[in-house]
Amino acid sequence: MTGWRRSSSLHSLRTAVIAAVCTATVGASLSGCGVFPGTSGGSRAPVTVMTFAPDETKATNMPGMPAMAQAFARYVNSRDGIDGHQLRVLTCNERNTSSGAAACARRAVRENAIAVVGSYSQHGRAFMAPLEAAGIPYIGGYGISDEEFTSYLSYPINGGQAALLAGNGRQLATGCRKVSLVRPDTVAGDDLPVLLNAGLAEGNRKASSDIKAAEDSTEYAAKAEEALDDAGNEDGCVTAVLGERTETFFDSFRRLREESGADVRVSSVLSSVDQPLIDRTGGASGPFEGALMTGWYPNAGDARWGTMRDVIREHAFGDNRIDAADAGVQTTWIAYTVLKKVIETLDRPEITAGAVTHALDSGVRVDTGGLTPSLRWRYADMLGTPGFPRVVNRGVTFQVVRDGRLVAQREGFVNVTTTMRNATTA
Template sequence: MRSVIKKWPALALTAVLATSFAACSAEDGDGGETVKEDTDVTFTGDPVKVMTIAPVDTAAINTPEIVTAAEAATITINNDGGINGHKVELISCNDGNDPNTAAGCARQAAEEGVVAVVGGFTTSGTAIVPILEEAGIPFVGATAFSAEELSSKISFPLVSGAPAFAEIGARTEEDGCQSTSIVLYDVPTALKAVDLINIGIASAGGEKGTHIKVPTTTTNFSAVAKAAGESECAILGLPNDQIAALAAAGKAQGEDTRYYAVQGALNQKVIQDSNGAMEGAVSAVNFVPASDPVWDDAKAASSEIDWSYPYVQNTWAAYQVLVQVTADLDEVTSATVLDALGRASGIDAGGLMSPVDFTKEFPVPGLNRVFNTNVQFVRAKGTDIESVSDFEDITPLFGG
């Protein structure tokens, strides 16, 4: 039986920074095509501009597939007549994985009069959100790493962010794990993620997990796999390549570890690169798995993309949310979109996620903009990711 988490560490809201963003980096696709613009469509209103912010061609994080997803989404919307007859013009801004460049993207959004920043991926929400807030521009599908994204009235994340860390911790205990390792990069913010995971484990009546600190320069994961193998279960929060290398090393050494992955760390690249070592691995997600037919429209829009990446999914879903909330707007501006978002409930991005209510904030100070409190557990099976639970509301875990 879970106990309610009575207190939430104030610093925990940035826990995702050290783990999920590394795990979610998208890469170039393996070829394929993206939908073409239908030049025969007639629009009845003036064009409206949107922006998607994502790092491309940087030394650390590269998410070109997110840009492709935004392009595919806007073309698909326009081929269906746009937003209430307005053609959607996409501005993709490369934040360079740099706060100063990211702030420049936000200033460009304000200067060009975009009606919303939609989806994307950034670790620089602290630099972006205040500028958007001053300009009154909503951030639909915010990455939800920074304190600002998790508290600002212009921020509308579609992911659970920090609370999902506690949920995956609780899951290990509920699955009967007698001992658990928590494998994260050896960086200061990882300590907050460990706290979150251990809170979840404790809420389900378990003992704290063992924190395995991985140097960021690690290339040989044999020792890490051996250390993780000393526990029955291991929660992994590393980049794709490192997770695959760790799991493969563990398999080669005969380790019999059950793997769990933080939100975003279980995708098809990890499964394929681990050569079967991630079979049965479990994670918690906010979106329906990419193998579900509900993603057929996205796949039809672009076959270049691995739609199992959570922030690729988030970007496509954010564009569906934008269409959903603007359906009845006579005038499409940043002010009217922001107002419509603030009044919207039952938003499910066309069935891609459990319905969310943007009128009700999360009952934890500092995490108040967590709207999507419903997660489901998924598992690696063969080369696919399958659902192994219904969507579950994590709010009761926090006393809500």
């Protein structure tokens, strides 16, 4: 990554002294160690941003996202910040509740954050309203809530669950005679069958069943049996999108499939199944061997993730919350890449939320090093369809689990623009 400002010798000496003190002092305050700096050490003002995500809840947890944000701050601050601005990262646990999401957003407003970056929450209405009232942009959300693709202050970096399900349908349209979908019994989950069917329709297929399941259940034996029965015994497929509980579902499903001897293939999307989960459940001998997966980004072993891996190794200090193969961590990395580019483009002593928003609306283009297609948020770049008007990245990747590793089933990005548009008119 380029564009770092040269430090004066005095500032470099000051930075070295602070780093030495922080390294030697176990109980040192983070505010003095570069993660939450109070001063920039130069003429350019520090910038404050927030990253929030759920942690220690009964449903999906994403602790790696705020941890990645903190590692990114240490990374850029060790190089005199972003264009001379030290980066102050606030983190917040939104607890998978609307009240928690709203509380995080209100804190971002109180602390004069210029943006909320690389965050996760299903409760878009709760967090977007305070941000909109304060004029704070939401950059690179995980893609799980409707408001991320409708709010005028949201700047998504992927196509969200919508793109994944549309892509998953296209991926399964070849080779799956019948498809059973298992998805959360939530408002966000209600769009998923329509999107999956839009993709399947391109191969003259349609989902055999739409099985609603509680996203915080501790067992799914009944749902697994329903999905297996509906998929059939030959060339059937079951795709489950239950976030963190997808593992629990497929644990039940594997036992039933082995008992019945049914030849049913499994599938999911990379927001619910990733390489750490595949490793944890047995790798090549686990339930996901041969599974078809749709993702937003290249597989975790791709060389394009090299810079992120270097930053994690050098600046995460052994933080076991961060896994480079986690889709949440990857999303946060890309979102902060966008923030960095915007701040560098502004090239001014003080950065405001309004200035960031104006730059994004005016067409700043971000090259993510091939991790996504080139990103830009002009009106002309957006999908513009009901439900997902602000989607600018309609690319997904098709992956498959071979010998316990997620690898590319098809090279490059698959554009699901037409599929998503067909879903909104179905």
